[in-house]
Amino acid sequence: MRSAWSLWPSLACAQNIGLVDRSSLRRLRSSLVRLAEPQRHNQPQPTDTTSADPKQQENHRVVASSHDIYELHTSSPGSPLFQPSGTHIVQKLQAFLRAQYPTYGFQEVLTPTIYKKSLWETSGHWNNYKDDMFAVTGRSAQGGHDPEREIGENEEYGLKPMNCPGHCLLFKSQKRSYKDLPIRYADFSPLHRNELSGALSGLTRLRRFHQDDGHIFCRPSQVKDEISRTLDFVRLVYQTFDMEDYRFRLGTRPEQHIGSVDDWDKAEARLKSALQESQQYFDINPGDGAFYGPKIDIILTDADGKDHQTATIQLDFQLPKRFGLAYDVPGPKQEQRIMPGSTQDTASVESETPVLIHRAILGSLERFLALLIESEAGKWPFWMNPNQLIILTVGKDASVRQRAEEMAKQLASPDSRPGAQALSARNFMVDCDNTDQSLAKKIFNARRRGYSFYAVVGKRNLVQAAEKQTLDLSLGVHPKQQDVQQAIEAFLDLSASPSSTMRQASHTTLNSTAKGLTIRQCQDLMKDLEKRYL
Secondary structure, three states: OHHHHOOHHHHHHHHHOOOOOHHHHHHHHHHHHHHHOOOHHHOOOOOOOOOOOOOOOOOHHHHHHHOOOEEOOOOOOOOOEEOHHHHHHHHHHHHHHHHHHHHHOOEEOOOOOEEEHHHHHHHOHHHHOHHHOOEEEOOOOOOOOOOOOOOOOOOEEEEOOOOHHHHHHHHHOOOOEHHHOOEEEEEOOEEEOOOOHHHOEOOOEOOEEEEEEEEEEEOHHHHHHHHHHHHHHHHHHHHHOOOOOOEEEEEOOOOOOOOOHHHHHHHHHHHHHHHHHOOOOEEEEOOOOEOOEOEEEEEEEOOOOOEEEEEEEEEEOOHHHHOOOOEEOOOHHHHHHHOOOOOOOHHHOOEEOOEEEEEEEEEEHHHHHHHHHHHHOOOOOHHHOOOOEEEEEOOOOHHHHHHHHHHHHHHHOOOOOOOOOOOOOOOOOEEEEOOOOOHHHHHHHHHHOOOOEEEEEOHHHHOOOHHHOEEEEEEOOOOOHHHHHHHHHHHHHHHOOOOOHHHHHOOOOOOOOOEEEEHHHHHHHHHHHHOOOO
């Protein structure tokens, strides 16, 4: 291990002087981990997170603490309390996925957090997953039946560890035709899993978390295309976040499972075929499937070299049968054309059971956030940064401080109007530092807190009419500094007239010298950068 990691300081220095980019460095680190520990992928995951060299990689707990992302408290172990900054980032992750859902045909739904024991018995979770669930005692839940109460009211309840049973209920709530399929549900509801206290670890292993859960109800003939589309979805998202050094792992039938071996063999063969046709290299993890079906897991490695499952694709023939799900078909002959090779007696078939595909793209949002924190090291892309811009005042003049506060409000809500705000109104995270500290100290603090931009305002900026007053804008902290500079210069060139301040600003990089931009120009620049996933 020591000999492999001896290369790391040289690589880190190469990044610092610009000889290698951050993405390449992460891939090299992953290669070193695999080179140093070739047996790791076939062994159980360790429960501790010890870094090969903690001075060279920051754990997400350290970065999150310094940037006020989340807190953990003994009153609710494994359940993070997100600060406003962390909440902003999580909501941006959700908003990003929601923006992709129409392209991939998903409709978002809301489902309960708690269900009766009888539902979990139907789904198979009570017998196969009970140890990892939180059981809840409801009002008068004594195990017997009171004639004056509704049947089942005395049942035990369980907090949901997964969304699939609720989505099955939604599918079953209406009569379905083969023309309706595929039906794709998406759900961000919080999930609860009763993890052992010793297994809890920062944001990567929790008892309460959010998952970008999705379920696809489709015909057998549609399974191949749906898995292929899901793999494309995964590829798009991980490219956007510059986290392409993931690996695929196929989990097969566990010892404790439901359904026939024949169903499992067919499901495993379909997932394996989908990976092979997409030309993806994958490892096989025997016995690691869910109790209801095999799965494809996407694996990322954290700063300590530990593997984490993020995205997942699971193929399930069992839950639709257990919930009695069905869709109507037009007739025996046409159904034979719809599902070639069907072994069922089509002469008497009037309905068919759908296949269920479970999928998550980011997986646990909290776990993905932990990996993203380590990846970005506090340098958030502008579109998701909770600290996008801060205005820094010069001097102690009260009029300058008052005007700086007004500018901050204008920049934070560029589409603001009297009364109720439009749903499409943009809002930015803008702060103002008008304390008595020196400008050098304010700039230092702004960069330490990870602001994308900082703007200086003094008396000389306010000598003109309000609409012509300027801010001296400078680049702060970005994960892709050079790309951001190029995007800004392209925007300034495109937006400016030959005689404008913006045209003058475009001749040199924004990072080298502060540029005097009006409020309107700053607003337009931020709107443009928000569209770019840089």
